[in-house]
Amino acid sequence: NAGVTQTPKFQVLKTGQSMTLQCAQDMNHEYMSWYRQDPGMGLRLIHYSVGAGITDQGEVPNGYNVSRSTTEDFPLRLLSAAPSQTSVYFCASSLRGGGVSETQYFGPGTRLLVL
């Protein structure tokens, strides 16, 4: 049982490049989410999904796309990277959605630098 895994751990992009941050969980969790963590800002919700085929926007969705074709995977796509997207990205999952007070399990994070 690997929990929540994220790849890559580190990434450097040039402005305008695209990339996909991978997130996978092997706990059969319905709810998955992406956060970005910036100094003094805490974790801000980018997108979330309550199940396969269902996604919704969080607090800061602009510049990011997601899809959820399987229960296990929840990739985050940056279509045209900007320096403002330099951050640490965390993926999390829980058995069900936040409304039923579920514990979130976090991945180890991806550090992204956009030049």
Add this chain to the structure above:
Amino acid sequence: AQSVTQLDSHVSVSEGTPVLLRCNYSSSYSPSLFWYVQHPNKGLQLLLKYTSAATLVKGINGFEAEFKKSETSFHLTKPSAHMSDAAEYFCVVSDRDDKIIFGKGTRLHILP
């Protein structure tokens, strides 16, 4: 929509003295509330959660938090700080709309 405010961005205490990290929330419904801890260069770990059972919630490593609806607060406490408690702590709120909102964090410094 729900929101959460952590009242202190930094807290410093001496080893062996009590810890108080303050959190206020806003929610349209009966919220679920959590405290998570993040040690330097690590992921996030659940400390404790409130789910409308007991108002005083005990967590790991001697931490506890009290839910006070009248004050819309969920402050985190520990009777005696240890050096290993130095970390960043996040108060988190969620309610019916499936959005989970984090506070901006409180960095706890432990002085020897």
